[in-house]
Amino acid sequence: MTKYIFVTGGVVSSVGKGIVTASVGRILKSRGLRVSILKLDPYINVDPGTMSPYQHGEVYVTDDGAETDLDLGHYERFLGVDLARSNSTSTGQVYEEVIRKERRGDFLGGTIQPIPHITNEIKRRIRAAGQAMGADIVLVEVGGTVGDMEGQPFLEAISQMRYAVPPEDTLSIHVTLLPYLGATKELKTKPTQHSVRELRSFGVQPDVIVTRSDFPVARALREKISLFCNVELDAVIALETAESIYEVPLYLEAAGMSGIIERHLALPAGRSDLEEWRSFVERLRSPKATVRIAVVGKYVELHDAYLSIKEALIHAGVDHHAGVDLHWVHSEDLETRTAEEVIGDVDGILLCPGFGDRGLEGKIAAVRYAREQLIPYLGDCLGMQMLVCEFARNVAGMPGANTTEADPRTPFPVISLLSEQRGVADLGGTMRLGGYPCRLVADTKAHAAYGGAPVVRERHRHRYEVNNALLPQLEKKGLIASGWSPDGRLVEIVELRDHPWMVGAQFHPEFTSRPNHPNPLFRGFIGAALEYSGRRQRAAAGSIA
Ligand code: GLN
Numbered sequence: 409m410t411k412y413i414f415v416t417g418g419v420v421s422s423v424g425k426g427i428v429t430a431s432v433g434r435i436l437k438s439r440g441l442r443v444s445i446l447k448l449d450p451y452i453n454v455d456p457g458t459m460s461p462y463q464h465g466e467v468y469v470t471d472d473g474a475e476t477d478l479d480l481g482h483y484e485r486f487l488g489v490d491l492a493r494s495n496s497t498s499t500g501q502v503y504e505e506v507i508r509k510e511r512r513g514d515f516l517g518g519t520i521q522p523i524p525h526i527t528n529e530i531k532r533r534i535r536a537a538g539q540a541m542g543a544d545i546v547l548v549e550v551g552g553t554v555g556d557m558e559g560q561p562f563l564e565a566i567s568q569m570r571y572a573v574p575p576e577d578t579l580s581i582h583v584t585l586l587p588y589l590g591a592t593k594e595l596k597t598k599p600t601q602h603s604v605r606e607l608r609s610f611g612v613q614p615d616v617i618v619t620r621s622d623f624p625v626a627r628a629l630r631e632k633i634s635l636f637c638n639v640e641l642d643a644v645i646a647l648e649t650a651e652s653i654y655e656v657p658l659y660l661e662a663a664g665m666s667g668i669i670e671r672h673l674a675l676p677a678g679r680s681d682l683e684e685w686r687s688f689v690e691r692l693r694s695p696k697a698t699v700r701i702a703v704v705g706k707y708v709e710l711h712d713a714y715l716s717i718k719e720a721l722i723h724a725g726v727d728h729h730a731g732v733d734l735h736w737v738h739s740e741d742l743e744t745r746t747a748e749e750v751i752g753d754v755d756g757i758l759l760c761p762g763f764g765d766r767g768l769e770g771k772i773a774a775v776r777y778a779r780e781q782l783i784p785y786l787g788d789c790l791g792m793q794m795l796v797c798e799f800a801r802n803v804a805g806m807p808g809a810n811t812t813e814a815d816p817r818t819p820f821p822v823i824s825l826l827s828e829q830r831g832v833a834d835l836g837g838t839m840r841l842g843g844y845p846c847r848l849v850a851d852t853k854a855h856a857a858y859g860g861a862p863v864v865r866e867r868h869r870h871r872y873e874v875n876n877a878l879l880p881q882l883e884k885k886g887l888i889a890s891g892w893s894p895d896g897r898l899v900e901i902v903e904l905r906d907h908p909w910m911v912g913a914q915f916h917p918e919f920t921s922r923p924n925h926p927n928p929l930f931r932g933f934i935g936a937a938l939e940y941s942g943r944r945q946r947a948a949a950g951s952i953a
Contacts, residue, residue, distance in 0.1 A: 410539075414570075418553060419603050426447075426479035427653045441545055446548045457839075478715050482653075530562060563607070577673070579669060581618060601637060614639055652689070701755065718734065743769050768794070779907060788918065795912040797809050826840060845863050845894050852903060908939070
């Protein structure tokens, strides 16, 4: 019998609802329960694949090739599982399905309405998320904030589900912000009260309220929320802004979260075991060294655009007992200032994924600097393609070499369109997406980073690819294709022979990184950056002596 936990948000968005959901998932999983998780996104886009990172942050990619909300990344990292297409749903998908059925004549002449047709499709998807994983508990997070017009069908569906089953089969968690008024130096509960009232107007009474605040919450304030919102006092959980998102499962558990859930859902008595998680957090808190990493991209103002990359760097750092000091660099800055000025003080350079031609020459400048100064470099998707272009231009004697995405008339198209992409007109969901095997070449840095594994599986999101016709000329000059698709058609990893650690991956290694299992390429990259930093410090000490 599957039970459901619904997580909604109030007052404002971006208060960490996704982290709370993922953390509750981690806690329940640590009690030996099978947990599935579903993100309901109220926007009308079918998926975020076509949205600008400025609008929506990173597009996360699942192994089965779905382009999803970045919260799926939190879920996978916190739960340590691989999720699938069925773990995320948008209003666009719900309507697309209902309209498809209507066109097929499935509704036998009926009038199609939000209730019951849209709500039925939402409920079907919620149940399917549980069935797909044989889950004991399905966590369902509703994107946006209670009161948003586009979220209403989701709340209605949740309300119907709650009325249809015994009370101990569902739980409602509401996550709200307690704003702080500087003038009176107090946290305010009124917006939370209004938000709960709004939620109740859909027939959904919260069982647990998690308040988010930048300051400690006095017991009297929790009592007030408990009284005005009809939630038991111990189920009003104050979550102060944590130093790291990885602390949140520990905070929530210390506040008694799993006991409250056990009581409400009538779960068999049990205990959570967050020891492995706690040891990760302890190492995160007490690094023995620090490396400074330049993260070069074109959406760096919004760190959420590169969320999984940021987390993967943290995971790899913790594995090496090192803190990672991120230096966000706008690729266009490298077009107006020298690399020495912008990234002269870093121990490693990570070049981000991207689309289009904005900032591309700045990216080439970053690659050149890493190559010439022997600074560890990790190229991520477009970052790998730029590694190839720069090498072609400045080492292999191919002036103007480029990707045909940026310059369709380049004399040396070292990166060009995948043959199956020629003629593709739709932009949504048509890239090479999801997990594919990659065969590693022996005696390469990539092979060593992956611990000698012959074949690995990583996730992709791209249209362009290394052009095999020009590869031999690059190989002659010291570029090594160290990872291939098993059929030998597609180059998946490249590296430089004459450089301590310069590697580029056509896939996105960040999507498979987990707190206690960093992605091997990220781990190798941070390891090389630590060595580089050590050499730099010794050289500096030597020159002072
Ligand atoms: N724009 C490039 C391509 O489509 C790289 C994509 C990416 O970095 N995710 O191949």
